[in-house]
Amino acid sequence: MISKNKEFADLHIHTDYSDGLFSPKTVVQRALELKLGAIAITDHDNIAGVQRAIEAARGTDLEIIPGIEISAADGDKEIHILGYFIDHTNIDLVESLGEMRRERIKRMERILALLSEKNISIPEDKVFGVKKENTVGRLHLARVMVEEKVVKHTKEAFDRYIGDKSSCCVKHKHLDYKDAVKMITSARGVAVLAHPGATKVDERIGDYVKAGVAGLEVYHSKHRNAEILRYQTIAEQYGLLVTGGSDCHGKPRGRILMGEVRVSREIVEKLRAASGRF
Numbered sequence: 198m199i200s201k202n203k204e205f206a207d208l209h210i211h212t213d214y215s216d217g218l219f220s221p222k223t224v225v226q227r228a229l230e231l232k233l234g235a236i237a238i239t240d241h242d243n244i245a246g247v248q249r250a251i252e253a254a255r256g257t258d259l260e261i262i263p264g265i266e267i268s269a270a271d272g273d274k275e276i277h278i279l280g281y282f283i284d285h286t287n288i289d290l291v292e293s294l295g296e297m298r299r300e301r302i303k304r305m306e307r308i309l310a311l312l313s314e315k316n317i318s319i320p321e322d323k324v325f326g327v328k329k330e331n332t333v334g335r336l337h338l339a340r341v342m343v344e345e346k347v348v349k350h351t352k353e354a355f356d357r358y359i360g361d362k363s364s365c366c367v368k369h370k371h372l373d374y375k376d377a378v379k380m381i382t383s384a385r386g387v388a389v390l391a392h393p394g395a396t397k398v399d400e401r402i403g404d405y406v407k408a409g410v411a412g413l414e415v416y417h418s419k420h421r422n423a424e425i426l427r428y429q430t431i432a433e434q435y436g437l438l439v440t441g442g443s444d445c446h447g448k449p450r451g452r453i454l455m456g457e458v459r460v461s462r463e464i465v466e467k468l469r470a471a472s473g474r475f
């Protein structure tokens with residue numbers, strides 16, 4: 198069974214360059230233990246972890262697929278677009294992501310100000326962490342809120358304070374989804390709509406395809422069988438590539454999701470071919 202894992206890839210993994218708990222090196226070690234054949238590093242609005250993972254995997258037979266998960270706007274709705282086999286050294290891409298990283302810092306400062314109006318004071322340096330290159334998000338804040346005993350667990354932080362519809366949530370100043378797709382394709386990556394079962398934008402998929410989205414994340418840790426079937430059908434309808442991954446962020450509630458959602462090598466090869474890069 199274990200050797201068979203080499204045939205599989207987990208195409209959605211976060212590191213501590215966004216809101217994952219593990220460093221790229223630890224992610225690679227875990228993927229090697231699981232004997233996966235390939236993993237994609239898909240940090241929120243960040244590609245700095247990709248090169249670190251490639252270096253950590255050098256000399257092993259684990260393939261690191263350069264990836265990203267961009268937060269984008271479709272009107273009032275936030276959607277996530279994954280990019281695969283992206284050229285993570287592309288200068289325009291690196292510059293745009295630098296801008297997004299700075300916007301995230303400003304947004305987090307506004308969220309902290311809203312919390313402070315409720316007399317909840319959170320040490321800023323704990324939220325922003327130590328690395329200059331990482332993107333900061335609400336999950337970082339939620340973890341610090343647990344440490345500071347403001348809430349019992351991260352879910353409570355989202356439910357009471359910083360969830361999408363909660364009083365202290367500030368929306369990202371997002372890229373329009375068309376620009377996000379262009380960012381990916383201009384860096385020669387393949388754009389894929391992330392976790393459609395969680396985002397619930399089925400009626401918009403046709404427009405995303407027109408904008409250049411070439412794949413649908415059919416398999417995801419939040420998708421149950423009904424959703425998998427539904428998105429398989431939609432992918433077929435639009436001629437989209439079918440992708441999948443765990444969306445592992447580390448070890449919430451003691452369970453590491455990495456490798457629990459995986460796709461076959463054949464899918465990796467289709468993505469590679471679609472990117473035209475390798």
Ligand code: AMP
Nearest residue numbers: 216241268333334335336351352355360
């Ligand atoms: P951000 O990019 O700062 O808007 O944060 C988005 C991230 O926060 C997601 O990728 C999830 O990891 C996490 N998140 C968002 N909503 C929730 C929620 N209701 N419960 C737990 N985690 C959440």
Ligand code: ZN
Nearest residue numbers: 211216241336
């Ligand atoms: Zn996340």
Ligand code: FE
Nearest residue numbers: 266277391392
């Ligand atoms: Fe996402």
Ligand code: FE
Nearest residue numbers: 209211266444
């Ligand atoms: Fe994700």
